[in-house]
Amino acid sequence: MTRPAASLRGRLLVLIMVAVGCLPVLLFLGDAPLRGSSEARYARVAQLTAAEPAPAGAAPRWLVPRTDTGPHLTKPPLAYAAMAVSMRVLGETPLAARLPGALSACGVLALLGFVALRLHGPGVAAVAVGVLAITPLHVAVARVATTDAMLALASLGTLAAGLLARAAGPSRRVTLLFHGSIALGLLAKGPIALLPAGLVLGWLALPPADRAALRRLRPGVGLPLACLPLAAWAGGVAWHDPAAAELWWQETVGRVGASADHPKPWWYLLPFFALGLWPVTLLLPLAGPRRALAAAAAGARRKHPASLLAPAAAAPLLLFTLFTGKLPTYLLPCAAPLAWCVGLRFGRGEREVPASGVASLAASLALPAAAVAVLAARPGLAGADWIAYASHPALPQAAVGLGAGCVLVATLALAWRGRSRGAVPAGAAFAVVVACWGVLARTEARVLTDTATPRWVAEAAARSGLASPQVWTAGFDDPALPFVTGRPTRKVHLPLDRRRWARLVEVPRVLAATPAAWEAMRSAMPNEHRRAFEDLGRLPMRDVPPPWSGVRLFRVTPTPAAADPAPPPASPAPSAKPSGDADR
Numbered sequence: 103m104t105r106p107a108a109s110l111r112g113r114l115l116v117l118i119m120v121a122v123g124c125l126p127v128l129l130f131l132g133d134a135p136l137r138g139s140s141e142a143r144y145a146r147v148a149q150l151t152a153a154e155p156a157p158a159g160a161a162p163r164w165l166v167p168r169t170d171t172g173p174h175l176t177k178p179p180l181a182y183a184a185m186a187v188s189m190r191v192l193g194e195t196p197l198a199a200r201l202p203g204a205l206s207a208c209g210v211l212a213l214l215g216f217v218a219l220r221l222h223g224p225g226v227a228a229v230a231v232g233v234l235a236i237t238p239l240h241v242a243v244a245r246v247a248t249t250d251a252m253l254a255l256a257s258l259g260t261l262a263a264g265l266l267a268r269a270a271g272p273s274r275r276v277t278l279l280f281h282g283s284i285a286l287g288l289l290a291k292g293p294i295a296l297l298p299a300g301l302v303l304g305w306l307a308l309p310p311a312d313r314a315a316l317r318r319l320r321p322g323v324g325l326p327l328a329c330l331p332l333a334a335w336a337g338g339v340a341w342h343d344p345a346a347a348e349l350w351w352q353e354t355v356g357r358v359g360a361s362a363d364h365p366k367p368w369w370y371l372l373p374f375f376a377l378g379l380w381p382v383t384l385l386l387p388l389a390g391p392r393r394a395l396a397a398a399a400a401g402a403r404r405k406h407p408a409s410l411l412a413p414a415a416a417a418p419l420l421l422f423t424l425f426t427g428k429l430p431t432y433l434l435p436c437a438a439p440l441a442w443c444v445g446l447r448f449g450r451g452e453r454e455v456p457a458s459g460v461a462s463l464a465a466s467l468a469l470p471a472a473a474v475a476v477l478a479a480r481p482g483l484a485g486a487d488w489i490a491y492a493s494h495p496a497l498p499q500a501a502v503g504l505g506a507g508c509v510l511v512a513t514l515a516l517a518w519r520g521r522s523r524g525a526v527p528a529g530a531a532f533a534v535v536v537a538c539w540g541v542l543a544r545t546e547a548r549v550l551t552d553t554a555t556p557r558w559v560a561e562a563a564a565r566s567g568l569a570s571p572q573v574w575t576a577g578f579d580d581p582a583l584p585f586v587t588g589r590p591t592r593k594v595h596l597p598l599d600r601r602r603w604a605r606l607v608e609v610p611r612v613l614a615a616t617p618a619a620w621e622a623m624r625s626a627m628p629n630e631h632r633r634a635f636e637d638l639g640r641l642p643m644r645d646v647p648p649p650w651s652g653v654r655l656f657r658v659t660p661t662p663a664a665a666d667p668a669p670p671p672a673s674p675a676p677s678a679k680p681s682g683d684a685d686r
Contacts, residue, residue: 112224116215119228122532123235124208126539127244131204132197133547135554135582137246142581144247145199147174148185149585152194165338170590175339175346176353178332180289181249194588199247206251207244210258210438211235217262218445221269221407230445232528233385236535239378239430240437245543250431252290257298257435259283261414264302265407267315281324288332293354297421298414298435299325305410312405364427374430375419382440385448408443415439555582558641558650562612565638566657572611574658577619578649596622603627606658607634613656620654633661 136142150170151163167174167182174182184202192198211231218227234240244251263280270276280302287295303321306312339346376383415436422428551557563571573583576594583591594606596619606613613635615623627635638655 109224113219115224116219116227116231119231119235120208120211120215122536123211123231125536126235126241126543127204127207129540130543130547131200131245132195133544134196134550135556136196136199136585137550139581141199141247142585143169143174144181144185144249145196146170146581146585148182148189148199148247149194149588151182152186152189165335166342170584173339173343173346175343175349177249178289178292178335180286181252184252185247194585196247199585200245203247203249203251204244206255207240209255210240210251213255213258213262214438214442217266218442221265222446222449226442226445226449228445229449230441232532233382233444234438234441236532236539237379237382237437237441239374239434241539242378243431243434246431248431249290250434253287253295254434254438256283256287256290256295257414258438259286260295260298260302261410261439263319264306264315264410267318268306268312268405273318276318277320277324280319281328284325284328285331288329289335292332292350297417301410301414301417305405305413310405364429366426366428368423370428371419371423371430371433375433375436378430378433379437379440382437382444385444386440408446411439411442411446415443555580555586555650558614558653559583559586561641562614562638562655565655566610566612568610568612568657572609573614574606574611575614576623577616578614578653580649594619594623597626598623600628603631607631607660609658609660611658612638613658614650614653615656617652617654620656630661634658 136145147167147169150168153163164179164183164186167177167179181202185199188198188201189195192201211234214234215227215231218230240254243254259279260283263276263283266273266276267280280299284295284299287298299321303316303319306315306319336346336350418433418435422432559571559573562573563569570587570589572589572591573587574592574594575583576596579593580591594602594613594615598606636657636659638657640652640654641650
């Protein structure tokens with residue numbers, strides 16, 4: 103059963119923790135430009151969804167998301183539709199693209215705080231919300247325009263409904279929360295949203311089965327209804343584009359095979375689990391691993407909440423470890439259940455599983471240390487962005503935040519073991535970590551704004567005299583260009599035939615080319631197109647990061663010969679006796 107209603111002081115504490123915990127996600131959210139190809143792709147698809155209606159004969163953009171080259175069906179439409187609505191209200195800005203994901207992350211904090219407060223009291227809720235609010239993976243993914251934060255909200259809603267169904271009496275709100283969360287996850291990410299639902303139903307059905315809780319969730323009727331929106335969307339898309347079924351098969355089952363996108367080794371997610379879910383990976387080993395396992399076995403027999411939350415946190419890691427294609431953001435649904443487990447262990451002074459002293463502390467520090475060593479030895483695992491951030495000016499602030507987090511770990515552990523009253527120092531450490539996240543966000547926005555795509559586009563517009571230039575690239579690719587310019591862009595693939603040369607110079611635009619690509623173009627350029635290119639020089643900034651480092655800008659102006667090329671000379675009439683060459 104649920105605990106008695108918390109006092110006003112306890113509810114106010116949880117409310118303050120949720121409000122402060124949202125600050126790392128929301129502070130300076132729109133100041134930084136788009137980062138990476140995924141965020142640029144999501145923003146561009148949402149930009150086109152919010153734009154004018156689809157071309158004649160094509161499916162509606164709100165039903166079938168589209169890129170500049172055709173339908174984009176790798177994900178269901180909920181995230182694109184939410185970003186498009188945000189852009190209709192706030193304009194086509196990075197803030198509008200990121201806001202739905204950030205609000206979903208704030209919803210995760212609020213839902214975690216509300217359900218933990220109702221089931222366990224203010225201590226557990228405050229600790230769980232505080233730990234989740236400073237988890238790097240939660241903050242970083244919430245500040246990026248993707249679907250992962252929506253999936254995390256749906257997963258937590260499904261788990262919370264399962265716990266509420268067992269602890270509370272009959273309630274339609276619990277049933278609606280369970281099936282509404284499943285429907286939200288399916289429309290945001292696809293079939294992976296059924297994973298937490300399966301865990302909940304299996305947990306309730308395991309002996310001793312809780313048949314009353316299963317009846318409250320009504321899976322026989324609710325699950326088909328929850329799947330109905332996704333099925334209706336998939337049917338409508340397949341009606342317009344029969345080839346979509348093959349793509350969806352590749353995006354789900356095909357990720358297991360060697361041909362999946364983002365192929366990585368099986369152990370790829372482990373260092374990101376250790377570092378991205380800090381400080382959980384520091385706190386949980388302090389509980390004493392051996393005794394914690396014994397307590398978990400005992401809790402499974404009496405259906406303790408941790409016996410559901412722990413498998414729910416481990417399932418995404420284990421599942422995607424088996425997949426060939428994987429990304430660190432796939433671990434985001436692990437964060438909230440693990441933070442909830444930390445709240446259960448540290449938030450109410452339980453002594454069932456006492457800490458095991460120096461050995462547990464060493465194990466706590468060894469896991470993140472090993473992850474740091476792996477990433478240092480294999481920096482390419484995290485991509486070029488991680489290497490750039492390693493030399494970021496905000497690194498000292500990050501070190502301060504990590505130090506404050508260590509203080510938080512120590513004070514929580516001491517308070518749990520009864521050696522001190524650690525609420526005040528833990529709260530102070532939490533505030534310092536939140537402030538450090540704000541400093542990091544502001545520093546990152548200031549640094550990236552000086553070296554990002556919008557600045558290069560503004561430089562190209564100023565030099566070329568074109569108000570809103572269409573930018574084509576040669577020798578490199580920048581996925582943020584279509585969103586920044588609001589126009590389709592194209593990467594020039596070398597070598598060019600005469601038709602592609604004519605296409606390049608048919609309208610005024612800006613060409614951004616690397617030195618090697620421009621040298622190859624100039625050596626093969628037809629004479630009639632040489633006057634179409636005006637050299638605008640290289641970018642003036644000294645610290646230009648890839649892919650724009652060393653790039654030279656050219657204004658492309660159609661010449662009379664290029665705009666109206668002379669017809670090719672007529673071939674001579676064949677003779678009565680063709681030559682031997684013609685015969686061959």
